Amino acid sequence: MSSRFDGRRLSVPRLVAVLVVFAVVITAGWIFVRNERDAAQARSHGSPWFAGYVDVTATPTYAFEAETGEGSESAVLSFIVAADPQSCTPTWGTAYTLDQAGTDLDLDRRIERLRDQDRDVVVSFGGLLNTELGDACTDVQQLAAAYEQVIDRYTLTTIDLDLEGEALKDPAAMARRAEAVAQLQTEKRADGEELAVWLTLPIATTGLTEDGTNTVAAFLDAGVDLAGINAMTMNLDAENDLAAAAEESLTSLHRQLGILYDAAGMHQGPASLWTKIGATPMIGQNDLPQDVLTLDDARRLNAFARENGVGRMSMWSMNRDRTCGANYPDTSVVSDSCSGVDQGDASYAELLSAGFTGTPDDSAAARTREEAAEAVVEDDPETSPYPVWNEDSPYTAGSKVVWHGNVYIAKWWNQGEAPDNPVLQDFEAPWTLVGPVMPGETPAPKVEIPAGTAPAWDGQSVYEAGSMVLFDGTLYVARWWTQGDSPEGAYANADSSPWRALDQDEVRTVLAGGSPSDGGA
Incomplete structure (x- = not known):
């Protein structure tokens, strides 16, 4: 049977080209599917939400239940702590038991008034000044009961654990705390209820401290399905650009969370990881005199958070969201009741909340699901702008290499240290990521050194x-x-x-x- 292809030979170069195109199409399709799954997982976390912290026991009392305008929809009420360092009794700042807060502060009534307006409440446990329940309660069951007492009284679907200072330094207490929360979350979900858990942790521009990453790992190891990590983007020693420092800290946190979830066997794509990140700046004057979050900083941080899909925005605090009066002359000293910045008609809550249209309650039902890991890029020396990293080669500071589709530069001499090793603390890594290999790049030509450029080394000279x-x-x-x-x-x-x-x-x-x-x- 004749064919119109009779007498033609298979062109090897043409076949190779077809196979290359086919591989590119398949790879591109796989990446598209993976990215779509990541985006779908991110969307399943609900719309990003804003809720400013309210210091419940501070005076003058902040009326969080009043409708005061854009940005005041939801509130993070703080702080539930142990009555004393050896007590398992939850209190508001050691000043009020739950019953006393209901009577003296009308707290239960005010929470219900806020909810009648379709707004939401989160309660934060811990803070810097007193003893977090997990440090005071030495029995897991008693600790779980103490948490549950607060959760049930205020009908909470989202809780916030503000862990800083001494609360980060005791591994046994952290394991106990994580076990109690995991138990509560499992029980609530079994009963058809929701319990979203956020960890609020200190951060630097390099990301979480070692205590912070250990805390996240402890909760993941205990089986807690974390809604996210809320970074305290404050006191960053930012030298007049607190927004840029906050953005750098959140980017570092994004990298760290990817490593932590991989280590827990729950790989998350880039978009999903951003939904698990929250930002809490300290508005206006920070504790460090050189750190002031200006109104423009608030706009820039909000824009960064929205562009990257950050899941939560908060601020410390709603009590402080106003210009200081004339009777508070030294605005470089932090006030509990004003920002230290001339705000005019603007409010930090309005600026930081822009575009954060969800509520904590809407996001409480989200579940973390493992996603497919990214395919490892095979580096091609023919198209790499720098040598492909080799574990047997020594590299001096400033050396550039290509590894898994990215360019890295050595921070100091090293050998056998893969550039993409999952190192939680950036200072431990001998390599800095520069960026991806760009399409069309080729190896940079090696400079030939002409004879006579310099004398040959002589051991006697x-x-x-x-x-x-x-x-x-x-x-x-x-x-x-x-x-x-x-x-x-x-x-x-x-x-x-x-x-x-x-x-x-x-x-x-x-x-x-x-x-x-x-x-x-």
Whole structure:
């Protein structure tokens, strides 16, 4: 039977091209499906919500139940703590038992009035100044009963555990706390009720502290389905740009959460992780005199949170959301009842809540589900702008490599340290992520060093700081006076070696007539 293809041979290059296109299409389709699943998981967490913290026991009393305008819809009432360091009795700031708060503060009545307006209440346990119940109650069942007493009295679907100071430092108390909360959450869900759990933790621009990551791990290990981690984006020593520092801290937290959930066997995609992040700035004057969250900072932080899909926005505190009066002259000292900033007609609650249209109650039913992990990118030396990382190669500070589709730069000498090792604290990682390999990139041409550019290293010669030598085809510059020290030692111990290898950019500078000191000798 004849065919219109009779006599034609299969073109190998054409077949290879077809297979490459097919692989790209399949990969792109898989990535699209994965990203859609991640987006769907993120949407299942409900609309992001805003609720400002209210210090229940502070004077003057803040009327959280009154409708005061945009941004005041929901409230995080704080803080439930132990009556004393050895008591398992929940109180409001040690000043009122639950019954006393109902009588003296009309708290139950005010909460119901707020709910009659279709607004919501979250209760926060802990804070910095008193003893969190998990530290005071030494029995898991008694601790669970203490938490449940508060949850049931105020019909809560969302709780907030503000853990800082001493509450972060006792592993046994943390394990007890996590076990009690896991037990309560399981029981509530079995009864058809919801209990969303947020951890509110201190943060720096580098992310959570080691105590903070240990806290998250303890709750995940206990089986708590965390609604999210609320970062206290305050007192960041930001040098007049608190919004930028807060954004950096949230980005670091996003990276850390990815590692923590992977370690718990519950991989989450990027969008899902953002829904598990909350931000709580301290409005106006912070405790550090140099840190002031301006109105513009609030706008910028809100825009960053909305762009990335942050799940929650709060602030400390609603009590402080107003301009200080003339009788409070030193606004650099933090006040419990005003912001220390001339707010004019603006409110921080209105600025920070913009676009956060959900409520805590709406999101309480969300469940965390494991997502498919991202496919590992295979690096191609033919298309990588820098050498592909090799575990046997030593790398000096400033070296750039490609690994799993990303470019990294070495912070110090290292060998055998994969650039994408899941390190929770950034200071432990010898590599900094620069960004992804871009389409169409090719290897940067290696600079050939012409003969005579520098003398060959001689073990008998004396070299002053700034002297250049050629050794095994690499240019080195002396960091200080040296004789008899081989440049090869720079790879074994970069800090103690008197020699530093020049990178490709520095070699170009030298060949153009510049000095190696231009690259940082």
